[in-house]
Amino acid sequence: MKNLFQIYYDKTAKQSIAEYDKYVIRRVSKKQESKLRTIGQNYKASEKNRGLPRWLNLMNRISFTATFTSFIFLVVSLLLNASEKKENFIKEYLWLIIVFSISIVVFLCSIGIAFFFKKRKKTIKTEEASQNLFNTILETSKQFLAVPSSAKSLEVLMEQIKDNPSNKMKKYTNILLSVFVENDMLCFADLYVVIGIPLKDISEFEMIEEAYRFGYWHKGKEKSNLEEYGVKRITKPTHFYQASHYAVLKMNPLNKDLGVLIPAYEIEEYKAILKEKRDHE
Numbered sequence: 001m002k003n004l005f006q007i008y009y010d011k012t013a014k015q016s017i018a019e020y021d022k023y024v025i026r027r028v029s030k031k032q033e034s035k036l037r038t039i040g041q042n043y044k045a046s047e048k049n050r051g052l053p054r055w056l057n058l059m060n061r062i063s064f065t066a067t068f069t070s071f072i073f074l075v076v077s078l079l080l081n082a083s084e085k086k087e088n089f090i091k092e093y094l095w096l097i098i099v100f101s102i103s104i105v106v107f108l109c110s111i112g113i114a115f116f117f118k119k120r121k122k123t124i125k126t127e128e129a130s131q132n133l134f135n136t137i138l139e140t141s142k143q144f145l146a147v148p149s150s151a152k153s154l155e156v157l158m159e160q161i162k163d164n165p166s167n168k169m170k171k172y173t174n175i176l177l178s179v180f181v182e183n184d185m186l187c188f189a190d191l192y193v194v195i196g197i198p199l200k201d202i203s204e205f206e207m208i209e210e211a212y213r214f215g216y217w218h219k220g221k222e223k224s225n226l227e228e229y230g231v232k233r234i235t236k237p238t239h240f241y242q243a244s245h246y247a248v249l250k251m252n253p254l255n256k257d258l259g260v261l262i263p264a265y266e267i268e269e270y271k272a273i274l275k276e277k278r279d280h281e
Helices: 019-023 030-048 054-084 094-119 121-145 264-280
Strands: 006-010 015-018 024-027 152-160 171-182 185-189 193-198 202-208 212-214 231-234 240-243 246-251 258-263
Touching (some): 015 019, 030 121, 121 185, 152 264, 171 264, 202 264, 246 264, 258 264
Parallel strands (some): 006 152
Antiparallel strands (some): 006 015, 024 193, 152 258, 171 185, 185 193, 246 258
8 A cells, every 4th residue: 555645756757756746736836935935944043043052062162172182181191200200290281280270161161151041031032933933834834725724733654765675664754734624625734735635535544553663743742642642762773753553544546555644643633524524514
């Protein structure tokens, strides 16, 4: 079964193609896309500015290197002086002691500045500005794509198809999309397009008992919710999550087996959307 939200590279066309392209029912104009990208660039710049300033990071690195290096030289000099039984160590290595003392003072000061910098209101304001920009991107996109306010933010599992697939556990990107029903179609909207699947082509949900990994957690506080949803957090070798099963919303258009892969913890939300549509009919 093909994943509707899979991306593969077409060697003939020499470009990446999404399986869902044939189901796109509307998309933003080039002018609207340009506006969204501009807001996105501002958002990325805002996210970048949430960290410590470049000069402070540089100060931390230089002072740490100077402290560590001068300390090693100081220890080696002490050992050599002890073996040679010299008595004028302080006078001979006064410059090294001064360098070490200044380096450690600067390093400790830079750590203190970094600590207080993170606590400043400016950081909080930057985070708020960043979140506001993110909300602006979403709301602007929804206006351009005529996404109803009743749409729910739900996840699907997207995958990148590789030429040489490995035997390792599959890893998906769990992306958030706006999901709603419109004109007898189940619709999925990202920032740039709306994908519409005719309800008549949707057959059933099927649970797949297959472990997989994904990169993000969108369900509130991690510690309290992971166990509830049967998800493990794995930090080595990289930070990701692992689940034991997922759901497939099966489609059978034109005798082709297609499906929307959904994290198991989202299936009830999808069922509620489809049930609400049937109840209105």
